[in-house]
Amino acid sequence: MLLALLARDDLDAAINAGLMDVAPCSGDCTCVTGLAPVWDAQRRLQAAWEARERHLARQARLRRRTAERDARRAPVPATPQAPRPSLPPSAAAILARAKARAAGKSGSEPHEAQ
Template identity: 85%
Template sequence: MGEASSSICRQAARGESLLALLARDDLDAAIDAGLMDIAPCSADCACVTRLAPIWDAQRRLRTAWEARDRHRARQARLLRRAAERDARRAPAPAAPQAPRPSLPPSAAAILARAKARAAGKSGS
């Protein structure tokens, strides 16, 4: 036991606290405590095997976060495509048209002549 304590790696204390949080299934606290920042000292260090649950949790979290990012990107892409499709389907805005006269031109001409005749008769 004395020999093991003299060869404790620099990750041991931090790793043990993370292992305790993972054992309690307190993943949020483990992340806050630096779960994703810890790395093995070297390939021949005892922490590689002792802290294996940490490396496994890191791998699972990275996989989950990557899946979440892919899902968010897909949702954004689908929303953008739907908006583009709706924009193509929407009718083009109508250009403002000149106000239409209330009477067709031929009727307006007849009315104007009638008014002129009436004005001529009323003046006599």
């Protein structure tokens, strides 16, 4: 049955029929030569599966490296800090006193000359 499926190039059906489960006899019998297409198909299929696994592993490795590189290149998020005053406290106090004096002089009361 496997030979017929392989002859029709129906590899999916051959796999479902147990292609990869067939093992050669331990002795010197004619099945070894008669089943040569089965052994060949098993080798090709195993090589293809191994190639696919290497490809998937490579893709995963490349995705991981890309993510690591992007993480290194990403700007470091700023730590939240309390807003800093634009002036040091002593300068802010001097400015506030100056503004208070200026507001007092420009009021509605006229300034008397002495």
